[in-house]
Amino acid sequence: MSTVSTPPPGLSASPIAPPRRDAEATKATILRAARHLMARHAHADITLKAIADRAGVSAPLILKYFGNKDALFGRVMSFETDAAALLDAPLDQLGPHMVRQVLVGQTERGADPVLRIIFAPRQGDQGDVMRANFRTQVSDRLALRLSGPDADLRAELAVGTLLGLGAMYGIARGTRLRATAIEDIVDRYGPTVQALLTP
């Protein structure tokens, strides 16, 4: 009998240590489970066991990967990794790239790069930590890429267009949006975002 707990679907079990790629996939599964629960409950009410159950892993495995619950929520409330991918395009193509990142995140990874900021009101003091992270890791970082008048304002508005797209797709579940191919949405909405970046 293997000494490791049941692996989540799609990950192969190993009695020694999972390959690095699988460990990263498991971490991502755990983060996704924690984010799912944070969308529905206050941070203080979410147990490690609830996260483990949803992720299909054991609580000790979460501790092994993240140290403790606070450290896990620190990762959940950080936008650092997502922002790096979100902003990874030349400025003149950044609008369409960001739109694609939001849609691919929602459809393929079940995780929008920025939308979880909307759960801040439920999280008390932790909500302010999320807001500060969001500002420095997303909006301010985008603003640094922009030139011309009102760059800070345009950066916040551009991030707003992405939040709105994610909310319309993933929360309001707009029927037309969800019936449209990603690249067609990119063609339609990319220029909307781009016009705020390079007016």
Next chain:
Amino acid sequence: MSTVSTPPPGLSASPIAPPRRDAEATKATILRAARHLMARHAHADITLKAIADRAGVSAPLILKYFGNKDALFGRVMSFETDAAALLDAPLDQLGPHMVRQVLVGQTERGADPVLRIIFAPRQGDQGDVMRANFRTQVSDRLALRLSGPDADLRAELAVGTLLGLGAMYGIARGTRLRATAIEDIVDRYGPTVQALLTP
């Protein structure tokens, strides 16, 4: 001693019946209190007393105005009144008008006309009621105003830009956005929305 309960701040007390204008203001205060709580708790966990306490009215007054808790939440989950005001402009000025409605709602009324759709994930089955209302009362109604290709898609994307503006202003609390005069934001973001309505 008056037989009516303590009125909310800014409303004059009357021993008979409040003037119609004050009754409307009180109803709005009650709806705002219910929406505030729905942003933070599941609908099933919100008591009439909690709404009454937050609104500064008595629970019986809420029953007098709305009938029962379900009817009150029916109002909270409807976008009918807000959508009417949101869409009340000629098509060629609708983008700036909607942007202004979102910002004035947030700053002066403490109530965004559309943003509460983002609380749907917390509300279980009621969330689907909100989504259906949102679709028929907001997105579909806007789509009927539009002509040209992809009108339904453009309507959902335009509503998305408004959700994103509200989320960036009221939830992420973008510092530059909140430091900018409403009309300056309208000047900057109105054309973004308008370009989706009349491309």
